[in-house]
Amino acid sequence: xILSTDKMVFVTDSEDSDEYIENLRTEYDTNCYRIQxxxxxxxxxxxxxxxxxxxxxxLNNCLFASSKLEKIVNYINQNIQ
Numbered sequence: 167x168i169l170s171t172d173k174m175v176f177v178t179d180s181e182d183s184d185e186y187i188e189n190l191r192t193e194y195d196t197n198c199y200r201i202q203x204x205x206x207x208x209x210x211x212x213x214x215x216x217x218x219x220x221x222x223x224x225l226n227n228c229l230f231a232s233s234k235l236e237k238i239v240n241y242i243n244q245n246i247q
Contacts, residue, residue, distance in 0.1 A: 172243045176201055201238060209233045
């Protein structure tokens with residue numbers, strides 16, 4: 167899956183996704199972002215996170231979550247500079 171916003175283009179990370187959880191990733195202004203789609207819920211649940219590494223650990227900070235993808239896209243367009 168490819169998701170395009172006004173500022174970013176997210177692409178499915180096939181190594182970190184399966185039929186229930188899909189992870190879309192992008193890099194923007196030297197930062198890494200992930201949208202996780204939880205397909206086990208009805209409707210699917212979307213979570214936008216900022217990701218980074220400290221040593222070998224991968225950390226993330228949830229920025230916004232919603233069951234509506236349009237709200238995630240609006241958040242990205244309005245709040246990420």
